[in-house]
Amino acid sequence: MAAPDKGKALFADSDGQFRRKASAFRDFISADPSSKFPAEKDRYVLYIHIGCPWAHRTNIVRSLKGLEDTIQLVVLDASEQPGRGWHFSGERGFEKDPLYGFKWLSELYKKADASYEGRYLVPTLWDKKKETIVSNESSEIIRMFYSEFDAFLPEHLRESSKGEKGLFPTQLHTEIEAMNEWVYDKINNGVYKTGFASSQEAYEEHVHPIFKSLDRLESHLLEKNTPYLFGDFITEADIRLYTTLIRFDVAYFTIFRCNLKMIRYEYPQLHEWLRRLYWDESEKTNGGAFKKTVDFQSYRVGYAKATSLPVVPVGPKPDILPL
Numbered sequence: 001m002a003a004p005d006k007g008k009a010l011f012a013d014s015d016g017q018f019r020r021k022a023s024a025f026r027d028f029i030s031a032d033p034s035s036k037f038p039a040e041k042d043r044y045v046l047y048i049h050i051g052c053p054w055a056h057r058t059n060i061v062r063s064l065k066g067l068e069d070t071i072q073l074v075v076l077d078a079s080e081q082p083g084r085g086w087h088f089s090g091e092r093g094f095e096k097d098p099l100y101g102f103k104w105l106s107e108l109y110k111k112a113d114a115s116y117e118g119r120y121l122v123p124t125l126w127d128k129k130k131e132t133i134v135s136n137e138s139s140e141i142i143r144m145f146y147s148e149f150d151a152f153l154p155e156h157l158r159e160s161s162k163g164e165k166g167l168f169p170t171q172l173h174t175e176i177e178a179m180n181e182w183v184y185d186k187i188n189n190g191v192y193k194t195g196f197a198s199s200q201e202a203y204e205e206h207v208h209p210i211f212k213s214l215d216r217l218e219s220h221l222l223e224k225n226t227p228y229l230f231g232d233f234i235t236e237a238d239i240r241l242y243t244t245l246i247r248f249d250v251a252y253f254t255i256f257r258c259n260l261k262m263i264r265y266e267y268p269q270l271h272e273w274l275r276r277l278y279w280d281e282s283e284k285t286n287g288g289a290f291k292k293t294v295d296f297q298s299y300r301v302g303y304a305k306a307t308s309l310p311v312v313p314v315g316p317k318p319d320i321l322p323l
């Protein structure tokens, strides 16, 4: 594998800042059979990369909701040439796209819209009937998965039977949305703004707010004194924070230089919260939705590949501490 030029900005703009572009495909699957994209079994396909935290959200929810037999999963690999996008290398079992035999995710985007000029992102939710992309925005895909597929699920997994104990319950909408906003900006995307910064100034601008926000979450958990962010039940807020924190010590601390503190040593509440989710293989996580969707080595390799010096750090070890 050829190493990219040392010091070259792979993802940052010319001012050193990494700016995430908005997702382009924003349709919705609905439980209503007369809608444009009605919920159906074996109609939709979720394309992901295991290392991607945004795709990880959708993969967790697919498992948590027991949608494995309803929504097909296709796993892509990262290209050896950073910036060339996602493809099928055979590393994870897929040598080519199972639907069309494509080698690159870009070909699927071009099939959906020949004039598409944006980035080829995971997650991508594909409709086999209309042969197009429904959505490539994780925050919206997870919400479709919560509630629109209830008809295909046993009673205990339906969002409609959960009421106040659901993943996005009505009484918590405002609080969850408020937390999503700053957690997204300062933490989920904050680690990218830090890790992909190509100037000292941009790096320092974004690294401090990450830790201020982690401190805020640590206090939130201490005050609440509940197993999850909003009480005794897992909500969307937990899922969205989890995908960043499970990568934190092994990839963001080391490779993205988010290195003022580690979750395992300096954030006892968050560390316990993280391990509680990871190690749970009970009915609460539908048999381990948080653990089985994690692959620490792919985080190390993937983020190293995305930097200008693709050397994979070996630590910290173990990947995660026991509960």
Ligand SMILES: N[C@@H](CCC(=O)N[C@@H](CS)C(=O)NCC(=O)O)C(=O)O
Residues within 6 Å of the ligand: 022, 023, 051, 052, 053, 054, 055, 083, 085, 119, 120, 121, 122, 123, 136, 137, 138, 139
């Ligand atoms: N807003 C999107 C972000 C998705 C995203 O940025 N995915 C990254 C992987 S972690 C990607 O596919 N990047 C490829 C590229 O930018 O070319 C979401 O949440 O779904």
